[in-house]
Amino acid sequence: MRFEGFSQQDFETFHIDGLDERMAAIRERIQPKFRIIGETLATDLTALAGNDMFLHIAKHARRTKNPPDSTWLAICHDNRGYKKHPHFQVGLFDDHVFIWLAYIYELPNKKAVAQTFLDNVETIRAKVPDDYVVSLDHTKKDAETLKVLDLQHALERFRDVKKAEFLIGRHVAANDPVLRDGDAFLNLANDTFKTVFPIYKLSFV
Numbered sequence: 331m332r333f334e335g336f337s338q339q340d341f342e343t344f345h346i347d348g349l350d351e352r353m354a355a356i357r358e359r360i361q362p363k364f365r366i367i368g369e370t371l372a373t374d375l376t377a378l379a380g381n382d383m384f385l386h387i388a389k390h391a392r393r394t395k396n397p398p399d400s401t402w403l404a405i406c407h408d409n410r411g412y413k414k415h416p417h418f419q420v421g422l423f424d425d426h427v428f429i430w431l432a433y434i435y436e437l438p439n440k441k442a443v444a445q446t447f448l449d450n451v452e453t454i455r456a457k458v459p460d461d462y463v464v465s466l467d468h469t470k471k472d473a474e475t476l477k478v479l480d481l482q483h484a485l486e487r488f489r490d491v492k493k494a495e496f497l498i499g500r501h502v503a504a505n506d507p508v509l510r511d512g513d514a515f516l517n518l519a520n521d522t523f524k525t526v527f528p529i530y531k532l533s534f535v
Contacts, residue, residue, distance in 0.1 A: 332512060333363060333366045333367050333370070333512035333513075333515070333516060335509055335510040335511055335512045335515060336363065336422070336427065336509045336510070336515070337359075337510075338504070340359055340360055340363070340422060341422060341423075341425065341504045342424070343355045343359055343360060343422075343424075344397075344398075344399060344400070344422075344423065344424035345424060346397070347397075348397060349393060349394070349395060349397045351397075352397035353390065353393075353397065353398075356390075356398070356401050360401055360422065361387055361401075364387050364401075364402075364420070365385075365387065367403065367515075367519070368385035368387065368403040368405060369385060370516055371405055371418070371420070371516070371519055371520065371523065372384060372385045372405045374520050375405055375418060375523060378523070378524065378527055379407065379530075381407055382407065382409075383405050383406065383407055383418075384405065384407070384408065384409040385403060385405055386403065386404045386405070386406060386411070386412045386417075387403050388401050388402050388403070388404070388421075399423060399424070399469070400421055400422060400428075400469075401421055401422060402419045402420060402421025402422070402428070403419065403420050403421065404417045404418065404419050404432070405417060405418040405419075406418075413434060413437075414436050414437060414438055416431065416432070416437070416443070416530055416534075417431075417432055418430065418431055418432070418530075419431075419468075419497070419499075423471050424504070425471070426471070426501045426502060426503050426504055427501070427502045427504070427509060427515075428465075428473075428497075428499065428500070428501055428502075429499045429500045429501075429502070429518070429522045429523075430465070430468075430497040430499040431497070431498050431499055431523070431526040431527075431529055431530055432468060432495070432497045433488070433497070433533075434468055434495045434497075435492065435493045435494065441489050443532075443533050444485055444486075444489030446532050446533070446535055447485050447488075447496070447529070447532065448482070448485045448486065448489065450532055451481055451482055451485065453528075454481065454528075454529055454532075455476065455481060457525070457529070458476060458498065458526065458529070459476070459525070460475060460476050460477035461475055461476075461477065462475065462476050462498060462499060462500060462522075462526075463475050463476070463498070463499065463500065463501050464476065464479050464481070464484060464496070464497065464498050465495070465496075465497040466487060466488065466494055466495055466496065466497075467493075467494075468495055468497055473497075473501055484496070498529065499522050500518070502515075502518070
């Protein structure tokens with residue numbers, strides 16, 4: 331199957347009331363697209379990494395009451411799970427798509443990874459364009475461009491605060507035409523992952 335792009339209806343999924351109702355729409359509208367996107371990008375990342383990279387699609391299984399405000403796919407070197415590892419994400423909020431290299435709070439060696447990034451902060455700045463964005467909490471929409479972000483401070487917080495996270499990549503507004511063109515979006519996601527891949531490699535130094 332071919333990815334044809336995201337629709338306005340995909341973003342409107344997050345305005346549906348009720349956990350069961352919203353999850354049903356996520357499974358029907360979004361997850362089939364994630365499967366196609368993820369399989370393509372996992373193949374590309376496998377070639378880039380030189381080892382197998384596996385697709386995971388968020389199940390939101392821990393939720394019992396509040397419906398999710400976002401949903402995502404993750405690609406990781408571990409077939410059993412992604413949350414404890416550096417991983418790549420593509421996902422949606424109601425107003426944008428995010429394309430991330432993600433380090434979330436469950437990463438067991440978070441302090442060591444953060445310190446490696448701090449030791450290489452100028453290299454990271456040199457390799458990643460100023461219009462890329464950084465988030466310190468994957469559950470929130472907030473993100474700052476590298477142009478205005480105090481990267482040193484953000485990485486220190488990632489190192490020192492237990493719940494702090496570090497996600498770096500791109501936001502694409504829901505009305506951006508690139509989201510309606512499947513091939514163009516896949517190219518954008520692939521380009522983003524290639525750009526942040528040197529950071530991913532630092533995770534394993």
